[in-house]
Amino acid sequence: MAFTEDVRARLEVDxxxxxxxxxxxxxxxxxLLHLVQxxxxxxxxxxxxxxxxxxxxxxxxxxxxxxxxxxxxxxxxGEYHVGVCTNTLCAVMGGDQIFAELSExxxxxxxxxxxxxxxxxxRVECNAACDFAPVVMVNWEFFDNQSPETVKRLVDDLRxxxxxxxxxxxxxxxxxxxxxRVLAGFPDGRAGEGVQAAGPTLEGLNLARARGWTAPAAGxxxxxxxx
Amino acid sequence: MTTTLTPVLxxxxxxxxxxxxxxxxxxxGYKGLRKALTMAPEDIVxxxxxxxxxxxxxxxxxxxxxxxxxxxxxxxxxYLVVNADESEPGTCKDIPLMLANPQSLIEGIVISSFAIKAxxxxxxxRGEVLHVVRRLQQAIGEAYDKGFLGADILGSGYNLELTLHxxxxxxxxxxxxxxxxxxxxxxxxxxxxxPFPAVAxxxxxxxxxxxxxxxxxxxxxxxxxxGWFSGMGTEKSKGFGFFSLSGHVTKPGQYExxxxxxxxxxxxxxxxxxxxxxxKFWTPGGSSTPIFTAEHLDVPLDFxxxxxxxxxxxxxxxxxxxxxxxxxxxxxxWIEFYEHESCGxxxxxxxxxxxxAQILERLEHGNGTEAELDKLLxxxxxxxxxxxxxxxxxxxxxxxxSIQYFRDEYIExxxxxxxxxxxxxxxxxxxxxx
Ligand SMILES: Cc1cc2nc3c(=O)[nH]c(=O)nc-3n(C[C@H](O)[C@H](O)[C@H](O)COP(=O)(O)O)c2cc1C
Ligand code: SF4
Ligand code: FES
Numbered sequence: 117m118a119f120t121e122d123v124r125a126r127l128e129v130d131x132x133x134x135x136x137x138x139x140x141x142x143x144x145x146x147x148l149l150h151l152v153q154x155x156x157x158x159x160x161x162x163x164x165x166x167x168x169x170x171x172x173x174x175x176x177x178x179x180x181x182x183x184x185x186x187x188x189x190x191x192x193x194g195e196y197h198v199g200v201c202t203n204t205l206c207a208v209m210g211g212d213q214i215f216a217e218l219s220e221x222x223x224x225x226x227x228x229x230x231x232x233x234x235x236x237x238x239r240v241e242c243n244a245a246c247d248f249a250p251v252v253m254v255n256w257e258f259f260d261n262q263s264p265e266t267v268k269r270l271v272d273d274l275r276x277x278x279x280x281x282x283x284x285x286x287x288x289x290x291x292x293x294x295x296x297r298v299l300a301g302f303p304d305g306r307a308g309e310g311v312q313a314a315g316p317t318l319e320g321l322n323l324a325r326a327r328g329w330t331a332p333a334a335g336x337x338x339x340x341x342x343x
Numbered sequence: 344m345t346t347t348l349t350p351v352l353x354x355x356x357x358x359x360x361x362x363x364x365x366x367x368x369x370x371x372g373y374k375g376l377r378k379a380l381t382m383a384p385e386d387i388v389x390x391x392x393x394x395x396x397x398x399x400x401x402x403x404x405x406x407x408x409x410x411x412x413x414x415x416x417x418x419x420x421x422y423l424v425v426n427a428d429e430s431e432p433g434t435c436k437d438i439p440l441m442l443a444n445p446q447s448l449i450e451g452i453v454i455s456s457f458a459i460k461a462x463x464x465x466x467x468x469r470g471e472v473l474h475v476v477r478r479l480q481q482a483i484g485e486a487y488d489k490g491f492l493g494a495d496i497l498g499s500g501y502n503l504e505l506t507l508h509x510x511x512x513x514x515x516x517x518x519x520x521x522x523x524x525x526x527x528x529x530x531x532x533x534x535x536x537x538p539f540p541a542v543a544x545x546x547x548x549x550x551x552x553x554x555x556x557x558x559x560x561x562x563x564x565x566x567x568x569x570g571w572f573s574g575m576g577t578e579k580s581k582g583f584g585f586f587s588l589s590g591h592v593t594k595p596g597q598y599e600x601x602x603x604x605x606x607x608x609x610x611x612x613x614x615x616x617x618x619x620x621x622x623k624f625w626t627p628g629g630s631s632t633p634i635f636t637a638e639h640l641d642v643p644l645d646f647x648x649x650x651x652x653x654x655x656x657x658x659x660x661x662x663x664x665x666x667x668x669x670x671x672x673x674x675x676x677w678i679e680f681y682e683h684e685s686c687g688x689x690x691x692x693x694x695x696x697x698x699x700a701q702i703l704e705r706l707e708h709g710n711g712t713e714a715e716l717d718k719l720l721x722x723x724x725x726x727x728x729x730x731x732x733x734x735x736x737x738x739x740x741x742x743x744x745s746i747q748y749f750r751d752e753y754i755e756x757x758x759x760x761x762x763x764x765x766x767x768x769x770x771x772x773x774x775x776x777x
Binding site (some may be wrong): 137138139140142143144145146147149150169171180181184185187188199202203204205207208209210212240241242243244245246247248249250253255256257258261263280283284285286287295298300301303304306307308310311312313315316317318319320321322323324325327329330331332334 | 345346349350351353354356357359360361363383389409420429430431432433434435437438439442443463468469470471472474476477478480481484506507508509510511512513514526527529530545546566567568571574583586587588589590591594595597598599600612613630646658660662664668673676677680684701758760766767769770771772
């Protein structure tokens with residue numbers, strides 16, 4: 117799957133733009149790996165060679181970095197990569213059952229991809245959304261407050277090509293490659309889609325509004341809040 | 344007497360366009376920056392010191408003091424690096440903040456960079472949060488367009504470039520020196536300290552690493568004054584912060600309150616532990632902080648009080664577990680996390696977590712012996728204080744604290760030869776709430 121000359125030329129333009137963001141070129145390695153992952157769906161030997169060329173380092177040095185980080189896939193991921201949070205909080209709230217039922221439903225295990233290449237699954241660590249447990253990520257978009265039923269329906273939709281909408285994210289889940297390109301630092305123009313906040317994020321604010329609680333005004337020394 | 348909530352950073356999150364620069368300015372955004380640019384950088388550092396702001400990333404180091412450590416007058420550039428890696432299990436405050444109000448972070452970055460005389464700042468955000476990345480990209484673009492970033496900011500002659508950098512999945516990259524290695528394009532492994540980042544950080548230059556919430560709090564201090572900030576909170580833990588409730592609680596979520604609020608007060612606001620159940624154990628500040636039980640409901644959640652009660656305030660990540668939860672299952676899963684995330688650099692953490700996971704797995708299935716509890720404690724002894732970084736130390740917290748409070752439950756497992764709990768009873772769909 118070596119890059120054709122056209123592809124390589126296009127990637128070089130992107131790579132130079134990435135490298136220019138940093139005082140030192142080597143800092144560009146993580147985004148460059150997101151970039152080659154966006155091109156091929158995973159990090160191939162060609163992708164590694166490309167990064168090494170761009171930064172004037174060896175393929176071994178690049179490989180050492182690739183193997184350290186879980187988001188770089190060394191085998192093709194599905195077009196839709198589904199991460200089920202099974203860190204303690206989500207696991208207890210139902211994440212373990214979600215993963216077990218999902219795995220059985222699709223007939224694949226952790227880090228495996230369906231035969232049609234559409235969906236891969238992974239047990240992921242805490243994704244900083246514990247107040248929305250159990251949490252599932254699709255191509256790193258939030259699907260909050262999930263259940264085994266909602267997740268099975270979700271992957272069925274993904275497999276037949278129905279649009280799927282994250283609970284806090286863009287209006288429609290993009291592909292794995294499109295997501296990787298955003299992570300490389302190339303905006304897709306969709307930041308304005310989706311909610312600003314939802315449910316639990318607003319729980320405290322809503323209560324404060326209902327009870328008339330505010331932070332003290334400037335210049336006001338607030339004894340009450342000092343206990 | 345009772346503590347009330349104090350929404351500052353979250354004050355306008357319920358407005359649909361809260362993440363735009365228009366909404367931010369509508370509510371007084373960038374006033375703090377305008378004020379800062381009229382001040383001497385040293386005076387801003389002094390103001391942040393006076394406010395009493397302490398790092399919101401877990402360790403609680405005084406922010407102004409950290410800034411003051413940067414050597415002045417050298418010829419090396421200074422850098423500000425914002426730690427947006429948020430990966431400590433239970434911690435879920437920075438991500439919703441950046442989704443709903445990224446401009447508060449950007450304004451904080453410009454003020455803080457000006458104060459420490461940096462002309463290039465970085466946000467290191469974990470990669471697994473695509474929409475947050477989009478929001479940050481947009482926010483940075485808007486700030487450049489408005490002249491809050493770039494050359495000659497608001498005509499002040501001050502220049503600042505801001506680079507967004509996405510991580511690639513590694514909890515250890517939240518540790519500040521591992522983060523710097525990662526930002527330099529290497530495997531994220533911690534560095535020996537000293538030298539501290541203030542002296543030799545990014546590219547061996549003077550660098551400040553601060554948490555998202557710490558930096559996002561800075562504009563409010565500039566706008567409202569150091570006295571306003573220090574008027575909230577407790578004697579040594581000033582100001583407000585997010586308390587993130589998750590798990591078996593009626594209304595999980597973000598509660599922005601003065602430091603020193605108690606879990607009893609927070610649970611009261613959040614509708615209590617889920618219906619029909621009782622509080623069993625909880626973490627005050629993420630999985631790396633020793634667990635607490637119902638006897639700690641009235642501990643003021645500030646750095647000193649939580650420390651005196653045997654744990655750490657950490658990131659105020661209050662994970663609530665009720666009486667349906669098996670404590671060994673919870674601890675095993677956390678240790679599997681540390682085993683997975685250990686960077687492998689030092690032996691106590693790399694091997695210790697591997698052993699502990701195996702022992703805990705046996706214990707959970709009722710195949711252990713009481714001698715193995717002592718072995719676990721012995722391994723913890725060999726990890727704590729002997730690890731290269733705080734990841735290893737933190738891993739011992741759930742183990743030692745769970746044995747301290749729930750020794751009987753461990754014993755019950757091997758007495759019965761199995762786990763007495765039904766995991767199905769702990770799930771959201773088992774009841775209590777839908
Ligand atoms: C294993 C490990 C993970 C950490 N993860 C984070 C993190 O995700 N975010 C963060 O702000 N600090 C994290 N920290 C703490 C940082 O090392 C550092 O103390 C902090 O970013 C300093 O910012 P502050 O002074 O504003 O709190 C972590 C520390 C360790 C040991
Ligand atoms: S304590 Fe763990 S994470 Fe930290 S340096 Fe040692 S092996 Fe790496
Ligand atoms: S434990 Fe699942 S998001 Fe935190």
